[in-house]
Amino acid sequence: MSALEGLYREIILDHYRSPRNRGELASPPALRVEGFNPLCGDEIVVTVDLQRGILSDIKFSGTGCSISQSSASLMSAAVKGKPVPEVRDLIRTFKSMMSIHESTLPAGPDGVDNPDGSSGDNTEPDVIDVDALGELAALQGVVKFPVRIKCATLSWNTLAQGLDQGDQETA
Template identity: 40%
Template sequence: MSFNNLDQLYRQVIMDHYKNPRNRGELDQEDKLIVNMNNPTCGDRIQLQLQVEDEKITDAKFTGEGCSISMSSASMMTDAIKGLSVDEAVRMSHIFSEMMQGDDYDEDNLELGDIEALQGVSKFPARIKCATLAWKAMEKGLKEEDQTKH
């Protein structure tokens, strides 16, 4: 597949997640983890809600507003981390961060699925914060959750 066709496919995936976000809304559970983050540079904001049981992410939802990159990334991330252990989710976040920096990442041990559509963002440094906002919220929430247990 040529680069232009691949680029077009990735744009379609991003726009699909933006126009039809997965996991948009709020969790019903009372013991959910809630993290609010924003990107003051461009105005993106997100509230991420996670349900963690026995070190496993059983559900994830988000609300917020922002550009297509930040909202698509939140949609993709919440889809990808459901069912993962906390450690697997953090590892995926680190791999995503490497991908955003344009670094080589270990894709063999972890299936990224739609998330790979965001790899082109690495060519636009100003947009990296947009793409990583939801991921940083997830890491922050899981870190705070871990600290309250110890």
């Protein structure tokens, strides 16, 4: 698999070409949050309906590259209908996958081994269970392209900001 194919997995291109949950929910009642990537000018709007602790609906709009758009689409599909604490867990797991060095991930099908030959440091608190991420694991190739990590995390950070906002409003 070439580096490019590792980045642009088929599932990513699919979500880029046919994004799920694209659009905007009426706000209010939906929460509406905007996110910006100052590096490349990408903008995203995430709208979410929170009902009795459940993220009952989500839509996103805005402009961005295939990584930011497919990440938003994959995210929307993954969090829709989930209880908010589970969504927060998923955000945490996804962001860990995006922030750690590739060598701390378990060796994948392309056999990524720790370059220093060790089997990984088991005392690391955030060894990621990539399998638990399902389709989202397709985005792990982004870690090899540091500049693109912000593209992948834009929608997730924006959603996290929305959930915090929701907490404040209900507090």
